[in-house]
Amino acid sequence: MTGIATGPAAGRATGPVLEAAGIGVRFGGVRALDGVGLTLRPGEVCGLIGPNGAGKTTLFDVLSGIRRPDAGRVLLDGEDVTRRSPVWRARHGMRRTFQRQQLFGQLTVADNLLVAQEWRGGGGGLAADLVAAPTRRAYERRRRARAAEMLRACGLESLAGSYAGTLPVGQARMVELARAGVEGARVVLLDEPASGMTDDEIGQLKAVVRHLTDQQGCAVLLVEHNVAFVMDLCSRIVVLDLGTRLAEGTPAAVRADPAVRDAYLGPAG
């Protein structure tokens, strides 16, 4: 265990943190999703795969609140959040990363992790500032320690002083993940995280994701076309095809499924 105490790793129930049931989305005559369900538990990495146009991005949009479904519901910690905004969901521990990185380019990596942590000081004027100064200094020290510890745990400490805007895309994506962890994300939706990464970066990405799940208790759902990466990292895989759930199971079961081979993996699997 690291010294970082965010996330639900300790003491949370092992029920689903995120559930989607009966999700339907139409674009005119196109049924992008038709009765799709999905469950995500704390600490697991679940893969979402399928051919182009299967509905993966649309499902991510529904889960993160960017798109309201025509049918079905999304539950976060058992609460119906189908009508909640993306911002509300983010405040309640849900993060989504995009292929384009979303870091503060003018800040160092360490500062990106620092500003991500909630600031509880301020308010009450000068007198309050003076009285509360020692508390605030202690809090500030804790924030810095948490940022440093998260970078170390993710193997990113050598990047702490680099400006985020100068990082190659693969490293920037990993820093985004570390930032999600330091701010206490509980559900992370990853959109093609391995795309454009070198083999070394993919290895490091796996370590960062495993840190989030194993040490922080995050649930991770990832859309990815790199099948080897998905098979290696995920404990469970959901396969979409033409807007419906074609299969769900362990990587071995999904790989052996003839319907999945026909629709997506091909005979070589």
Ligand SMILES: Nc1ncnc2c1ncn2[C@@H]1O[C@H](COP(=O)(O)OP(=O)(O)OP(=O)(O)O)[C@@H](O)[C@H]1O
């Ligand atoms: N804004 C839109 N307007 C109309 N049709 C859309 C829209 N977004 C998606 N679709 C259609 O919905 C279906 C599902 O698309 P979606 O992008 O979710 O698939 P995907 O599995 O993410 O595909 P890819 O792997 O290519 O990203 C497709 O038939 C697509 O053409």
